[in-house]
Amino acid sequence: MNENRVAHYTVVIVGGGQAGLSTSYHLSRQGIDHLVIEKHRAMHAWETQRWDNFCLVTPNWQCDLPGHPYAGPEPDGFMKKDEILNYLREFRTKVDPPIREGVSVRRVTPRPEGGFLVATSAGDFSADNVVVASGGYHEPIVPRMAERLPPAIVQIHSAQYRNAGQLRDGPVLVVGSGQSGAQIAEDLHLAGRKVFLAVGNAPRCARFYRGRDVVTWLADMGYYDMPVEEHPLREGVRDNTNHYVTGRDGGRDIDLRKFALEGMELYGALRDVDGERLLFEPNLASALDEADRTYNGINAAIDRHIAAKGLEAPPPSVYEPVWQPPEERRVLDLAVTGIASIVWCIGFRPDFHWLDAPVFNGAGHPQHRRGITAREGVYFIGLPWLHTWGSGRFGSVGRDAAHIVAHIDARARQARRGSAA
Known part of the structure; x- marks a missing residue:
């Protein structure tokens, strides 16, 4: 194909979720021409990869x-799936992005003369x-x-789970007992x-403590404004599993x-499959204890904040375990228990194979500083802890988008000044 006839844009955004549309919003406000390319439909993951009783945890x-x-x-409530979808549809209408839906990006490569194909x-x-x-x-x-499980067992991933029926x-x-695993286990249990x-x-945290939502306390404490560079784990926090809690x-x-x-049977981490026997690590007690340590540690930080500020609040408390594993059960027999289905809730892996740019580490994760990479013209948005805790969420993705767009705008202005010199 003759590249001279290829449609050119100052910015191409790959992905039409809240991150892509937030970037489009700020590009439009700056008058920067751009195109959003979305493989499915805008915001599709919220509709197609969430279970029926899904709701926000913030x-x-x-x-x-x-x-x-x-x-x-209900500002202090938690939107359910249908409410989230309506919120996002309204956002798309406001942004009115220049978007091509149902289009897959196959490859992004640098052009000799600059920019990307x-x-x-x-x-x-x-x-x-x-x-x-x-x-x-x-x-x-x-x-x-x-692959070695009996074929009669129905296996799905958390992204495919909708309801018990x-x-x-x-x-x-x-x-898996991260946010999805714990909430899906609860959904099935209920x-x-x-x-x-x-x-x-996975760690856990309280929903409410000393009269307020824990998220509200942490916001007052500045936790959600802490940049990744100031977090005790630095970039390592990006690999952390989210705390399990629910807005249900x-x-x-x-x-x-x-x-x-109440009758749910808990085991440690699944280690292997041996015919119809599942083998588990003997780490259930330590996993529960560590989750509770995180729970009590967050509450203790809130206690210190209340004391330092001289705030009035209900008295503090410490979680005491209501159940202890009687033993570390290491084997589960599928035939004996009658387990008919397995829901895998152990996460996702990234896949940026289509991006031809030297911006990745050995694990395939992009290296960047608040979404700006060392490769001029390549940016990332919407990743967990891109800059702060809220970077991958509705709360802060817009601020990150504004930061990236400001960088793109400054770069374009500098290029124009160079051409005019």
């Missing part, structure tokens, strides 16, 4: 997409800048040992299903020990 007041703050009647399923485009807004959750992780009758094994849960190393039914703790008292 209060609605934290939803603050650019030009579109939450304006509903963007090869897609709908033809080629060129751009001075490429903003990768496709997130970091691309390929659902299912371990290879799953889609699974075969019988007990369900949920593997639906009356017998649940076995393989517990991972107005918000509450998720206490796996309480589930155990």
